[in-house]
Each structure stands twice: as C-alpha cells, then as structure tokens.
Amino acid sequence: MPKISAATVAEHRAQQRAALIRAATDILVEQGAAAVTPAAVGARAGLARSSFYQYFPSSAALLAALVEESFTAANTSIAESLEGEAEPAARLDAFIRTELRLAAQGMHRPAAALMRADLPRECRDRVEELHQLHYAPLLSAIAEVGPVNPRLTTQLVGGLLQAAMNAVEDGADPGDVGEHTLALLRLGLHGLR
Structure with a gap:
C-alpha cells in the first residue's frame, strides 16, 4: 500500500489533487495551456505520471x-x-x-x-x-x-x-x-x- 502523507486517505487524496492543480496552474501561467500535460503536471507536483490519472482522466x-x-x-x-x-x-x-x-x-x-x-x-x-x-x-x-x-x-x-x-x-x-x-x-x- 502506498504511503499517505495525511491523517486519512481522503485527506491525502485531497492534498494530492490540490498539488496537481497548483502545478497545473503554475505551468498554465508560465507556459500556456498546451504545456499542461499529465507528464509535466505530475513531474511539477512530484507525482508519477500514472498518479495523475487517479485524479483526472485527461x-x-x-x-x-x-x-x-x-x-x-x-x-x-x-x-x-x-x-x-x-x-x-x-x-x-x-x-x-x-x-x-x-x-x-x-x-x-x-x-x-x-x-x-x-x-x-x-x-x-x-x-x-x-x-x-x-x-x-x-x-x-x-x-x-x-x-x-x-x-x-x-x-x-x-x-x-x-x-x-x-x-x-x-x-x-x-x-x-x-x-x-x-x-x-x-x-x-x-x-x-
């Protein structure tokens, strides 16, 4: 089972989702919408690309x-x-x-x-x-x-x-x-x- 960095799994998931959105926001502002890719956002958030798809389908x-x-x-x-x-x-x-x-x-x-x-x-x-x-x-x-x-x-x-x-x-x-x-x-x- 993966390690979680919060008191509950739900809090952990909320933190991970928020990290992806923050990373996407930074990329969007700096580089534009085309640069907001699962790989770029995952890397910026410190998550594996595959983790991206646990929160967003695209x-x-x-x-x-x-x-x-x-x-x-x-x-x-x-x-x-x-x-x-x-x-x-x-x-x-x-x-x-x-x-x-x-x-x-x-x-x-x-x-x-x-x-x-x-x-x-x-x-x-x-x-x-x-x-x-x-x-x-x-x-x-x-x-x-x-x-x-x-x-x-x-x-x-x-x-x-x-x-x-x-x-x-x-x-x-x-x-x-x-x-x-x-x-x-x-x-x-x-x-x-």
Missing part, C-alpha cells in the same frame, strides 16, 4: 477543474467583500478594491491565461459563463446606479478594471490604483445618469 479534465477552482476562489472573495453592503456605490467600491487585492495576490493570472488559451470548446464556454457570473455583482450595482445602458457600461468598466489589475500586477500600489480607478468610475457613472 489534461482537459484538469483544465476544467482549474477553471472551476480559479473562479470559485475569486467569487468567494467577492461575495465576502460585498456582504452587508446595501448601497450600489459601496458595492462598486468593494468589488473594485477586492479585484485589485486579488490581482496583487496573483489570483487573476490563471483566469487570464485560460481566457487566452486554446481550450476545448466546452472549457471556453465554461470560462465565459463563469466570467459572466463573476461580473454579475458589478453589473447589478451599476444597473442600480442608473446609467442608460448598464450592460455596455459594465463592459467598459471591465476594461478600466482590467487596466487597473494590469497596473497592480506590474507593481503599482493596489490602494493607489484603487483610489484612482474609483475616482474615474464615479465621474464616469455620474456623467451617464
């Missing part, structure tokens, strides 16, 4: 799991930051600040790499669906603020937010970038009412 299945985990973690952070915020302006602030904090932590890199990757159609569709769900709180807050076309406004704010996240990932202070982004956003939304 690279595509691993990428699908990576998609789900990447967005789930970000969505949980967003939900926590919005909890108790009733006013749309406060929700906008919380959403923007949380996105920039996540960018500073590198949490957006896997999602960004997935958006650029040549994924199977099913994975691309799921990434797009999860991306829309992720931005739903932003759309809701913007719609409540009252611009004429909330969907287009959210799309444009998403571009501003992406530029802000890029600045943070390039080393800019998230607090400074957040203040500047929110000032631009408030001015723009005020002008659209």
Whole structure:
C-alpha cells in the first residue's frame, strides 16, 4: 500500500489533487495551456505520471477543474467583500478594491491565461459563463446606479478594471490604483445618469 502523507486517505487524496492543480496552474501561467500535460503536471507536483490519472482522466479534465477552482476562489472573495453592503456605490467600491487585492495576490493570472488559451470548446464556454457570473455583482450595482445602458457600461468598466489589475500586477500600489480607478468610475457613472 502506498504511503499517505495525511491523517486519512481522503485527506491525502485531497492534498494530492490540490498539488496537481497548483502545478497545473503554475505551468498554465508560465507556459500556456498546451504545456499542461499529465507528464509535466505530475513531474511539477512530484507525482508519477500514472498518479495523475487517479485524479483526472485527461489534461482537459484538469483544465476544467482549474477553471472551476480559479473562479470559485475569486467569487468567494467577492461575495465576502460585498456582504452587508446595501448601497450600489459601496458595492462598486468593494468589488473594485477586492479585484485589485486579488490581482496583487496573483489570483487573476490563471483566469487570464485560460481566457487566452486554446481550450476545448466546452472549457471556453465554461470560462465565459463563469466570467459572466463573476461580473454579475458589478453589473447589478451599476444597473442600480442608473446609467442608460448598464450592460455596455459594465463592459467598459471591465476594461478600466482590467487596466487597473494590469497596473497592480506590474507593481503599482493596489490602494493607489484603487483610489484612482474609483475616482474615474464615479465621474464616469455620474456623467451617464
């Protein structure tokens, strides 16, 4: 029987699966989706290639799991930051600040790499669906603020937010970038009412 490195077999399996996902995330961000192979991921995680298949039937299945985990973690952070915020302006602030904090932590890199990757159609569709769900709180807050076309406004704010996240990932202070982004956003939304 193989050695386990946890109190239970279930915990050991969860640790091994998490190690494979971490390894796949690193490879995805560094080298792209095509480099996420069972051999590369297993080697990076310190597991035999055959062990990979105990957790995922294919690279595509691993990428699908990576998609789900990447967005789930970000969505949980967003939900926590919005909890108790009733006013749309406060929700906008919380959403923007949380996105920039996540960018500073590198949490957006896997999602960004997935958006650029040549994924199977099913994975691309799921990434797009999860991306829309992720931005739903932003759309809701913007719609409540009252611009004429909330969907287009959210799309444009998403571009501003992406530029802000890029600045943070390039080393800019998230607090400074957040203040500047929110000032631009408030001015723009005020002008659209």
